[in-house]
Amino acid sequence: MAKMATDEIKRWMEIAKSKIKYSEHPRLKYFHGCVIVDKHGNVISSGGNKNSLPKDVLEIEKILGSSKVGSIRFDSIGRIHAEVEAFYNLNLDHRLIRGSTLVVYGESKAGTVVKSRPCANCMRLAEYFRVSRVIYSNTKNTITIEDL
Ligand SMILES: [Zn+2]
Numbered sequence: 001m002a003k004m005a006t007d008e009i010k011r012w013m014e015i016a017k018s019k020i021k022y023s024e025h026p027r028l029k030y031f032h033g034c035v036i037v038d039k040h041g042n043v044i045s046s047g048g049n050k051n052s053l054p055k056d057v058l059e060i061e062k063i064l065g066s067s068k069v070g071s072i073r074f075d076s077i078g079r080i081h082a083e084v085e086a087f088y089n090l091n092l093d094h095r096l097i098r099g100s101t102l103v104v105y106g107e108s109k110a111g112t113v114v115k116s117r118p119c120a121n122c123m124r125l126a127e128y129f130r131v132s133r134v135i136y137s138n139t140k141n142t143i144t145i146e147d148l
Contacts, residue, residue, distance in 0.1 A: 013058025
């Protein structure tokens with residue numbers, strides 16, 4: 001359900017936007033930045049999308065185990081999403097992110113803000129870590145807030 005974005009949410013979105021500089025540029029069509037905000041409102045991790053897949057990202061699969069999220073394939077399209085990098089940078093500490101908020105910003109190569117709802121894999125990852133809210137940029141410079 002769409003709700004009004006508070007100044008705090010706008011601030012988080014600005015931080016997420018600043019993370020697109022960590023996106024690898026050469027072949028990407030869209031640049032995404034992501035921050036994880038803990039239940040106290042502190043930004044505790046961030047990431048940008050990457051074309052390449054760092055070898056150590058495979059560690060994520062080890063940490064997650066295979067049964068519940070075994071269908072999540074981080075290497076399925078040969079690139080890493082901003083959300084995955086943010087989870088990875090957090091070192092996947094479950095306790096830290098319980099009740100947290102995932103904030104995702106995205107824009108095209110031309111600099112147009114795009115809808116940045118996490119993909120099905122990233123949504124499953126968010127649910128797995130008990131993230132309680134996802135906030136993402138949307139077209140027409142709007143922000144969408146979804147409770148999980
Ligand atoms: Zn994704």
